[in-house]
Amino acid sequence: MLKVGIIGAGGIVRNAHAPAWRKLIDRGDARVTAISDVVRAPAEQIAATLVADGTTPTVYEDYHALINEADIDAVDICLPHHLHADAILATVARGKHILCEKPMCISLEEGDRIVEAVDRAGIVYMSAHNELFDPGITAAKGFMDRDGIGKPFLIRSHEFPTTYNQATVPGRPAQATNMIGWRASRATMGGGVLIDKGYHPTYILLYLAQSEPVSVTAMTNTFVAQMDGEDTALVLVKFANGAIGQIFTGEGFVFPANDAKFHVLGERGEVYGNRRDVYVKPRGFAEPSSQTFPPDGVSNFDKEIVHFWDSITTGRPPIQDHRDGRRVLEVIQAAYRSVEEGRTVELPLSGGRAQPVEETSREAAAVTSGS
Template sequence: MTVNVGLIGCGGISNPHVRGYLEIPDRAKVTAVADVVEENARTRAEQVGGAQVFSDYRDLIATAGVDAVDICLPHHLHADAILAAAEAGKHILCEKPLCITTDEAAKITQAVKANGVTLMCAHNQLFMPPVAKARELIQSGALGKVYELRTTDSFFNRGLNADMGWRGSLQTAGGGELIDTGYHPTYLLLHLATAEPSEVVAMTSRHRLEMEGEDSAQVMVRFADGSVGTIVTSWAYQPAAVTEKFSVVAEKGTLWSDGRTLNHRTIDGELTTVEFPEVHAFSAEIADFITCVTDKRRPINTEVEGVHVLKVILGAYASVKEKRVVTLADL
């Protein structure tokens, strides 16, 4: 079975998605593209070897005959596109964030359930091999009770300050850096944790970039089992060289990774280091989405996990605004 995919949004982030489809031509094909900027749409159509071109994604959903859609739109447009696709019975891959409000999240959850479609959140960093191995070790009980987790994603963003575009506006981005790049270490933290998040406290900063929202954030998350996670993320600076991608401190040992290598030290001091081959995470994500559609398998992160991630971030924003610890069940 070849899955026909409609690409909704043809900006920069759609480029690695296109690469993923081109790597599995026998399993999936982008047969339609949509973007309000015709040049972008035609560029992507050419990249995939020819596709129907639409200026309105609603027309694509209604007439292009696709089995699934891949949503690569600005944040504030995600919810409407998801709802339109779900109501038309199309399977959905959506770039992060899932949406930008809890009201939108509730509508998405209902629409996906009511229409029986698969929704996969495009959380590409979960496809880094060290992440999968770390989760396997944690879930197996090899580390015992998890005490603390930490995830980081920071870099010196040179390109945004000249023209922040929709990312510079709270209304269209839904926040600042935390709901954008910061979404990655948030979903990674929740993926490695051994319980659901329950409380959040945060501090955000605008160190360098000219934008309405923050360019940096530090977030602490308490999970239902008592473990505590820390997220550090920024567009303002290059992190210190010793900064890990993720780390876990637990009863029987520790884990830490730079994204390529996974280190596991037992409580007795025995160290095991495994270096994994490099994987193009976007391509792995695309291939997994197509497998989920064809095999009717549940994605690693569906709208359920996407809502948890969103609530942690919205809870962090509420914590900053109200200067308090926020209980996520109240959101």
Template sequence: MKRAKVAILGAGFIADIHLESYTRYVPEAEVVAVYTRDAEKAKAFAEKHHIPHHYSSLDDLFSSAEFDVVDICLPNFLHKDATLKAAAAGKHIIIEKPLAVTLEEADEMIAACEKAGVKLMYAEELCFAPKYERARKLVEEGGVGEVYMLKQSEKHSGPHSDWFYDVNLSGGGVLMDMGCHGIAWFRWMLKNAKAVNVSASMKTVLHKGRTKGEDVSIVTVEFENGVIGLVENSWAKQGGMDDVSEIYGIDGVAYADLFRGNSVLAYSRNGYGYAMEKTDTTVGWSFCVFEEAFNQGYPQELKHFIDCVLHDKEPLVTGKDGRAVLEIIYAAYASAGQGRKIDLPFHQRVNKPIDLWLKP
């Protein structure tokens, strides 16, 4: 069987999820190298996952290792540089959300990949999550009639890594981290219908001493076909993670909950956590997810991209889709900052999207 060789950039939580997905579900791929800025962390990750090569320099990775695909699982502010170097080296790229920090970076990344003739896939796992996909197919089968509203929410008490809280590194708060999922899913459900305006409200309620970013956001997107999308996100919700979609049609309704029904209901006085590190997020009642990677669509999206590379197909979700999501995020920050509806297309040059809220 022909296999694509993969280099993973990053060694954090999401890189672990991707590595597990390749190992368990994508036999067409072989992870041959890992890069992270910390040499010891790169070595430890490689040893843990039996990866033959590890690097703490992107230049060394691209000049020394032989591979076909770059899987970018790095912090947001590193996306552009990694993408440009991968494109220049002729590597196909799958990149975690958000595509970039700014629209200017996104445009540069897309142009570089087009010039180099390499594939660029925007890794939106909700477009591949089994429950969400079954709900989409139910809609296509006429199960709810004409859709008039979509809702998606993702909520928990905060991200795994400290860099998410630094808006200079992340570009924003919970909207940049999780709101991008709901926005991308709206476009996926609506076959990339054009968004025409955005309204948003956001605030910081739990992490005031830790970040300038919002930890609660509500965004409404109106599309050209008349459908309204409402995405709710929170870093302030206790008791574990929620990820839910709702589809409203004139003849019916459909709900998809990624974790409840695929979890263990638990109560803990002391808490438990990822890699056995106890955290306050799991004190009390919570839902223990036993198949996070599969339920959220990570293996399915990676398998799809490897198939695209091996058989020269266009990915279903591309860098241009990631840019469209980022433009809506820009408009949402501007709406929250100005207290009014923002029409699309929208582009205002800023250092980071959240500046449109913090400095309207």
């Protein structure tokens, strides 16, 4: 029986993580023994939904107290981004397993410290890359791994909201696209939409690419959202095998109509689709074949949390670990560096510092500028 402490009691816990843990509690495989939030009321409300055998999870206002004092084997971290590294490192120091929401942290210096500490502690660290559990993505990945389209050439990966954000932020003008609280501030968000919503298409791109990223060229802007960081980002990633990837994300617009969430063109055809459907069009065919996965009451978060439990109980490595979390962050930090310096940035980045641009990465820059 896995004993878990949830850190943070905001939207993602209420809507996704707590219901997923509830299912594991009902299966008899887990207990949520503790939950923490600086604001007590939402933590108490969520705790009331996680009662097991008449016992309610203990509520802590200080997550360090939860990590150090609660009866737990693992934590599920769902905090604002600037607190992730602190919560992860405090948990690693106690030798507990970790599931952490995206992004792993907000700087590569933090990322390097986390990689080193997790490796040393030998715990299970799972990056909560929930969209990898969407059946459309799983099917596309399986098809590509079976060499269904041959070598990939172009890979596009998108993420936009499905509805406009109606919340307002104290001290900022009321508009339909205002960002909630900590997401409006670069200090607590770690950037803009790219490190938040854009984290999903970035890990999906890296997951599908079958090659290491070698350079990054990006453009961002803030068009409508009331936030310090960008509300729109377009990033080009060049891979070692020559493939070109594109990440497109925004906070101020709903998902572009009729646009596939991911689209891969390769030497023998294309595979594209959305969370619950996948299309395959071999080269030379006019129409694709398709597969649709109807809703089955099991969310990608349900699958993610079962997967985390499975990794701890069986010793099988998680689908994405701390190194994958750092790898996604590295592409995002390279994109921010590219915007700041107006140039293509080569990977790997070391300690957040960009490598000098080599001639090879200028091709990607030429694609961005349309020259």
